[in-house]
Amino acid sequence: MVNYANGLPLALKVLGSSLHDRPIEIIIPVLCENSLLTLYGNYIEMHDLIEEMGRQIVRDKHPKEPGKWSRLWDHEDISLVLRKNTLREKLQVLNLSTSHQLTYMPRFSNMPNLEKLNIESCGNLEKVDRSIGFLQNLTSLDLSLCQKIEKLPRTIQGLVALQDLNLEGCENLRSLPSNI
Numbered sequence: 001m002v003n004y005a006n007g008l009p010l011a012l013k014v015l016g017s018s019l020h021d022r023p024i025e026i027i028i029p030v031l032c033e034n035s036l037l038t039l040y041g042n043y044i045e046m047h048d049l050i051e052e053m054g055r056q057i058v059r060d061k062h063p064k065e066p067g068k069w070s071r072l073w074d075h076e077d078i079s080l081v082l083r084k085n086t087l088r089e090k091l092q093v094l095n096l097s098t099s100h101q102l103t104y105m106p107r108f109s110n111m112p113n114l115e116k117l118n119i120e121s122c123g124n125l126e127k128v129d130r131s132i133g134f135l136q137n138l139t140s141l142d143l144s145l146c147q148k149i150e151k152l153p154r155t156i157q158g159l160v161a162l163q164d165l166n167l168e169g170c171e172n173l174r175s176l177p178s179n180i
Helices: 010-019 024-033 048-061 075-084 130-134 154-158
Strands: 037-040 043-046 093-095 116-118 140-142 164-166
Touching: 010 024, 024 037, 043 048, 130 154
Parallel strands: 093 116, 116 140, 140 164
Antiparallel strands: 037 043
C-alpha cells in the first residue's frame, strides 16, 4: 500500500521537498532518472503521479472555485464553470477532449489568456464559435477526430500565436480559411 502525505504519495512528497527551489535544469534530469518524466524530442511525457500532483497544485489555490483555476480538465468542473459563467481570465489550458455531449463551442470572449485548447474526439461537435479567432495567446488547438465539423470560422485566421493545429480525422471538414 502506498503511503500518502496530504493527498500525494509519500515518495513524491520526499522527492518534491528535495527538489524545492532548485533550478529546472536539475529538476528535469532527476525526474527522468526516477522514471517520472520521459523526454521525446520536444515532448514530455509525465508519470500519472506527477500529472496528478500538478492538478492538485492548481486545485489547492482555489479549492471550491474551478473558475479561478489556470487549467480545466475535468468534464464536471468545465460544465459547472461554463454553465455558471464563473470562468476567470486566468485560464490558460482548457481540455474538452472526449466531451461527447458537446455539440457547439462555448464563447471564448472571457478567456483572453487561453494558450491551449483541446477539443479532441468531440464527435458531436458541429460548429466552432467565431470568438475563437480572438484568442490572441492561443498556441495550440486540437480539433482532431471532431468528425461533424464541416468548416472553421474565418476569424480563425486571427490566431497569430497559433503554432499547432491538429485537424486529423476531421472527415467532414470541407475547407479552411485561406490564410491558414
